[in-house]
Amino acid sequence: MNILFICASNSVRSQMAEGWARHLGDETINVRSAGLQPFMVHPMAIHVMKEAGVDISRQRCRRVDDRVLSWADCVVTLAEIDKPISLNIPGHARHERWSIANPDTLVSDAVTQEEAYRRIRDKIKEQVERWLRAAGKR
Numbered sequence: 428m429n430i431l432f433i434c435a436s437n438s439v440r441s442q443m444a445e446g447w448a449r450h451l452g453d454e455t456i457n458v459r460s461a462g463l464q465p466f467m468v469h470p471m472a473i474h475v476m477k478e479a480g481v482d483i484s485r486q487r488c489r490r491v492d493d494r495v496l497s498w499a500d501c502v503v504t505l506a507e508i509d510k511p512i513s514l515n516i517p518g519h520a521r522h523e524r525w526s527i528a529n530p531d532t533l534v535s536d537a538v539t540q541e542e543a544y545r546r547i548r549d550k551i552k553e554q555v556e557r558w559l560r561a562a563g564k565r
Contacts, residue, residue, distance in 0.1 A: 428562065429457045431499035433512060437462025437488040439472045440505040440527050443548055446476050446483040447555040452564050459498070461491040463512065471530075475544045479552070496520070503558070505551070507532070525554050 432444040441460035448458040465488035476483045489495065491514065496502065499520045504512040505527040516522045527550060533543035 428455060428500045428564065429459070429498050430501045430503065431495060432458070432460040432503050432505060433462065433491055433514070434460075434505045434527075435463050435512070435529075437465040437490075438467055438469045439530060439544070440547065440551060442468050442472055442483050442486055442488075443476060443551045444503065444505060444555055445486060446481045447552050448559070450481045451552075451555060452559050456559075456562075456564050459489070459495060460486070461489045461495050463491055465490050471540060471544045472548075475541065475548045478545075479548060501562075523558070525551075527551060527554070 432441040434441040437460055445458050445460040467488055468486055473484045497517050501521045502516050503523045503525055505525050506512045507528055530543040530547040534540050
């Protein structure tokens with residue numbers, strides 16, 4: 428099974444989801460991530476994932492295109508609920524929408540950037556675990 432995680436820049440949420448799926452899933456899943464406007468894997472995402480024992484430092488950012496969409500059996504979009512990602516998902520692929528905030532929007536006087544990234548890391552882990560159990564891939 429091929430799973431594709433997509434977020435806006437392919438720098439945080441989709442990269443974390445890719446890392447968790449590789450780490451927690453079995454050998455029957457292939458995982459990629461992509462973004463609408465890819466940038467680079469955010470250093471804080473690398474840091475908090477490494478804290479949890481998952482190294483995403485070698486993962487690369489890629490742009491969503493027809494080739495990567497046609498590869499996927501399941502496409503998971505990760506975006507705030509009020510900012511849905513609209514794509515032309517191929518008919519053969521299942522599409523799931525996970526409402527996951529950009530961690531930078533959680534930063535405040537009471538929440539540091541590192542804590543915001545940890546919260547999102549943990550939320551994504553829970554979602555990936557739930558998805559893997561439902562798919563029988565864990």
